[in-house]
Amino acid sequence: MSKEPDRLFAQPLGQVPDFAFNEDVVRVFPDMIKRSVPGYPTIVENLGVLAAQFAQPNTALYDLGSSLGAVTQALRRHVRSDGCRVIAIDNSAAMVERCRQYLNAQDSMFQELLPVEVIEGDILALEFQPASVVAMNFTLQFIAPEQRLELLARIRQSLLPGGALILSEKLRFNDPDEHALLTDLHVAFKRANGYSELEIAQKRSAIENVMKPDSLEEHRERLLAAGFSKVVPWFQCLNFASLIALP
């Protein structure tokens, strides 16, 4: 499968277009996300372990904004509860097409994997079925800020007792010094992973209009407003974190 390195922002682009999950991004996505998101492999691997603790028999497990299905693969490998199925959804046709190929490859390599359905669609228009695990791994930050609370409230309503939402996001920080420090350290992480100053600068301007991170405090308050009873951060690496929200 694709091992193509991410060079999408290596040449001067003049006007940098807004970031979109198109075919060019799909081709380099595994490399891009690993070199851009500190802790990403650890989060994905442990998401499967966490999900296995919350999964209830005969329920749906959602992977919202599934991209190439990395989280779906972890859910299928780790969850052992009877009668569970994974529903992966993404609104990028290019992502969904490649995701289905990766999942077919996973099917041919492992036995006893959970069944999976991959939907090309908008999570804002999704009719949720009763679910025990909802994973949103770096997807909420791409949803328009004014639509986030309603989406989380609908997820909360679909969650069964004993289940959980696992939410991973890039964070903003209310304290300007903390924000500057962790942003600088994230740039150092990208540099250490081989990105040039030009690549880092052009990617920053590509995502600034389409990806709007919130602070941990904003996440906690909104999750409580959406009806969740408890919010527990379980991972943070620099300005990237993952939370467990309990119904």
Ligand SMILES: Nc1ncnc2c1ncn2[C@@H]1O[C@H](C[S@+](CC[C@H]([NH3+])C(=O)[O-])CC(=O)[O-])[C@@H](O)[C@H]1O
């Ligand atoms: N409204 C929407 N409806 C459906 N999908 C959407 C929507 N908005 C954005 N997306 C999709 O959400 C995904 C976000 S990437 C998730 C990584 C993955 N979870 C991973 O763990 O590898 C995060 C990142 O690239 O930083 C993209 O595939 C979008 O097409």
Ligand SMILES: O=C(O)C(=O)Cc1ccccc1
């Ligand atoms: O690259 C960045 O700076 C990010 O914040 C993460 C990211 C990763 C992949 C696509 C878009 C944003």
